[in-house]
Amino acid sequence: MFKSLTGKYDKGHAHISIFPGVGGEDAKDWANMLLKMYIKYAQKRNWKVSLVDERAIDIRGEYAYGSLKNEQGVHRLVRISPFDSKQLRHTSFALIEVLPELPELELKNIVIPPEDLRVEFSRSSGPGGQNVNKRETAVRVVHLPTGLSAASQSERSQPQNREKALALLKTKLSHLMQERQEKELKNLRTVVKPEWGNQIRSYVLHPYQQVKDHRTNVVSHQPDKVLEGGLDKFIEAELQL
DSSP: OOTTTTSTTTTSOEEEEEEEOSSHHHHHHHHHHHHHHHHHHHHHTTOEEEEEETTEEEEESTTHHHHHGGGOEEEEEEEEOTTOTTOOEEEEEEEEEEEEOOOHHHHHHOOOOGGGEEEEEEOOOSSOGGGTTTSOOEEEEEETTTTEEEEEOOSSSHHHHHHHHHHHHHHHHHHHHHHHTTSSOOOSSOSSOSSTTOEEEEEEOSSSOEEEETTTOOEESOHHHHHTTOOHHHHHHHHTO
């Protein structure tokens, strides 16, 4: 076991959210590519993956959070855009957010006053069986004092999605409170913006083939395999920092 896998939540499950950055349609597509990459990585580890909403997943497996926590940050893609009729090279960015799954007891200890919450409902656009696009089962909760939000549309009923979204919001608030002990209050979705100069890893598909982690200098010249979930050498190098 890596020495860095000794954090309070490292042995537990992980929640990954992906936010498109600069790059328009290319950035949205890049976010979807990253989502598939982490799903395939988890499947290679025989971890259980469930879709929370369009760009968020829960990964349940031993040391899932500890293994993936360093993936948080900006990821940059360079390629010939499939959305450009002139076949020009485009650069896209996406922000990865990785959170641990809090134990049920800790969730119960986090009490949020009802007046601090705004709850929004919408029709689910993802998995959900017969309820999809027929009933407003998707739920998004916003913590008004901090602006933090969480959403769920993976469950069949509105109450179930509300419970799941609220649990995720409590996790974000817990994480934020831990950060307050170390530094000034900062937004949970990292300080950096998903744009030039802030990336932790670059994936170049054109004019050459390369994936490079800018923290560890680990390089792969097979980006297709990396995007198929071949993240082991990057994650292992991160855990040795």
